[in-house]
Amino acid sequence: MHILAIDQGTTSSRAIVFDKDLRVKASAQREFAQHYPRSGWVEHDPADLWDTTLETCQAALEQAGPVAAIGITNQRETLLVWDRETGEPIHRAIVWQDRRTAEICADLKAAGHEPEVTARTGLLLDPYFTATKLGWVLDHVGGARERAERGELAMGTVDCFLIWRLTQGRTHATDATNAARTMLYNIAKGGWDEELCKLFNVPMALLPEVRDCNAEFGETTLFGAPIPILGVAGDQQAATIGQACFEPGMLKSTYGTGCFALMNTGATLVPSQNRLLTTIAYQFDGQVTYALEGAIFVAGAVVQWLRDGLGVIDDAAQTQALAEAADPTQEVIIVPAFTGLGAPYWRPESRGAVFGLSRNSGPAEFARAALESVGFQTRDLAGAMRADWASSGAAPSEGVLRVDGGMSASGFAMQFLADILGAPVDRPHVLETTALGVAWLAGHKAGIMPDAKGFAQSWALERRFEPQMKSATRDARYAAWQRAVQATIAAGDAG
């Protein structure tokens, strides 16, 4: 029997069918439109999220035949609010990248609320998270607040919306990893936090039930015979599972639109002293495993910008040859703060900058700088993570980074990553680790896939990138990056 994994991402929806040996049997993918109604705003049409999910599921199922269960993974933090009666959203989805609530967050910070929010949620007061987006919808959509208070509306992250639709309104539930990103969920106690709901002015009647990642989430009859939904996790947590990072100290980094590095910290909630996030890695059978997370908003998106914004490439893969042809004597640096800077800087007001241009700088130098920006940003995170991990009293982790996501296909970017980290970078055979993570969750629950130990043994290395850069070069290049970031922040402050 097979398992269907739904991966509803920021730029596309995917459906992948795995067999019981975790091999891909069929897959389908559809991109959908991004809406930018104002500078810093990012929205998705809920109909696009739903239609592309449905179409890709149908296409994958047509190729592979019936499945025993469904796993769902999704872009996190993105908010939907819908009518409980009709299932119709009352606003477009407000995407995790959206910065419209930057001022609300700044005001809450100025009023001294951040330490309390962090203590309860592990997060920082940034527009990235769901809570302030929800407050915004309730305040800006006519009648929404009153209707929410009367219990007529439901809210959810994308997983929750898809579960609602797949079960035709019978299940209003999310999993602990997605709940942990809303800034309304207490990760230490494990439950929606009444105080936070008051702080963000959110009626609790809107909120879904929170379940384990390997719980039952109802069943769908939209594809014929009923199929149970048996695994749910936010995409970065699903990738942590898919990369089999089950031991404390293990670290993965996913390079899609953004980049998200998660380190398993076991049953210990490690508060960050370096402006990283503390979050739930996964929750199996009521048992919480925590993680430290570094979130970078722009990784593969900088390559998309080369294609769609600058028009210097037609296809992401062309960056490899261009970067290799770049003039080694130039040091062009791109700080891709298109939607602000994420961890460890958290500067929503910053915008992107380019440094070191000369008259000879062209597409090749831009391509190289774009790929390198991802390595530099990961080094920012890895440094903060190692410091937090050490201060928790834990033994040093082995220092290997497991990578995945669309951009990990770039050999140039991954070699530079190993070089600038000064540590090995391991790329597995399966790069669809996000889908794999929830396919395994659902497959194990359905009784057709191995336990965590057996699954971890199936993880297979495709290529290890060893650091080759001299340490003096590494130090000098990283120092130049840090200066560029500081200049970018200063420009944002001045603006």
Ligand SMILES: Nc1ncnc2c1ncn2[C@@H]1O[C@H](COP(=O)(O)OP(=O)(O)O)[C@@H](O)[C@H]1O
């Ligand atoms: N060969 C490549 N070189 C560099 N970047 C790439 C390459 N292939 C894909 N990408 C980048 O990876 C991203 C897509 O990764 P994906 O995991 O599908 O993202 P998401 O889940 O966020 O939609 C895009 O931003 C794209 O520009």
Ligand SMILES: O=P(O)(O)OC[C@H](O)CO
């Ligand atoms: O859609 P992705 O893969 O860029 O992931 C988005 C993240 O979940 C946002 O936190």
